[in-house]
Amino acid sequence: MRINLTIIYFLLSISVIGQNNPMELYNTGNSNFKSGNFEKAIENYTELMKTVDEKTVQKTCYINRGLSYDRLQKYDLAIADFTEAIKLDSTDMASFIDRGLSKMHAGYLEKAKEDYNYVVYKNNNNGMMEAALYWLAQIHYSQGKFEEVIKNCDRYFTINSNDPELYFIRGTANDMLRNFERSIKDYDNAIKIKPNYVQAIANRGTAKINLFTGNGNLQPSKKETKSACKDLKKAKELGDNAVDDLIYVYCDRKE
Numbered sequence: 001m002r003i004n005l006t007i008i009y010f011l012l013s014i015s016v017i018g019q020n021n022p023m024e025l026y027n028t029g030n031s032n033f034k035s036g037n038f039e040k041a042i043e044n045y046t047e048l049m050k051t052v053d054e055k056t057v058q059k060t061c062y063i064n065r066g067l068s069y070d071r072l073q074k075y076d077l078a079i080a081d082f083t084e085a086i087k088l089d090s091t092d093m094a095s096f097i098d099r100g101l102s103k104m105h106a107g108y109l110e111k112a113k114e115d116y117n118y119v120v121y122k123n124n125n126n127g128m129m130e131a132a133l134y135w136l137a138q139i140h141y142s143q144g145k146f147e148e149v150i151k152n153c154d155r156y157f158t159i160n161s162n163d164p165e166l167y168f169i170r171g172t173a174n175d176m177l178r179n180f181e182r183s184i185k186d187y188d189n190a191i192k193i194k195p196n197y198v199q200a201i202a203n204r205g206t207a208k209i210n211l212f213t214g215n216g217n218l219q220p221s222k223k224e225t226k227s228a229c230k231d232l233k234k235a236k237e238l239g240d241n242a243v244d245d246l247i248y249v250y251c252d253r254k255e
Helices: 002-017 020-034 038-051 055-071 075-088 093-106 109-122 126-142 146-156 164-176 180-193 198-213 226-237 241-251
Strands: none
Touching: 020 038, 020 055, 038 055, 055 075, 055 093, 075 093, 093 109, 093 126, 109 126, 126 146, 126 164, 146 164, 164 180, 164 198, 180 198, 198 226, 198 241, 226 241
16 A cells, blocks of 8 residues: 555656656666565665655655565664655654554564554544554553553544454453453454454353353353353364364363
């Protein structure tokens, strides 16, 4: 999406400048980027920045060169380019998302959160808000901040209520907080949107077991575990062998 958007603006700039060489450099850079020749793409965008000093062109080149550096795992260089793009246009929230991703890839999680939180604070683009909240949820989960994960997901669903992955993430966060009734509802929503979501099916079955055992019922009856076992066996059918022990303990035993 980012490449397509920048191409539009850049073509307008080139048409004004009226030079063939810049257009050729840009098209070659895009072609190299799309084919995975990131080193060559960087050379093309760098040369273009030397050729055309128009602000929109410079911004576009910084963005696309930053994306190329990111693909090469040269994250500090990518961050530097996205920072330059932001200096040229601080209203473009996508540049903050791009920079946040490179910071994440580099392991600078707190700095990445600063970019995403800024996008959330500005709240002027639903698409970028969605991306920022998604990545905040992922970071907070990796940090074990499950209450924050739930807050991120809650706000995310005000923008997009049809994302099974985010329901799954919120479900796992609720599991970690032992909010099993809530996690089951989250897995319900994930499975409703994506019926064969094996991880959600397995987790829902596990959460149903935990709902009984967590309340002190260490040996729930087969009747009580019927729904959980249906989920666990369905997950097994879909290829999840990690549920074998639970099936053995709670589903295949005799009363």
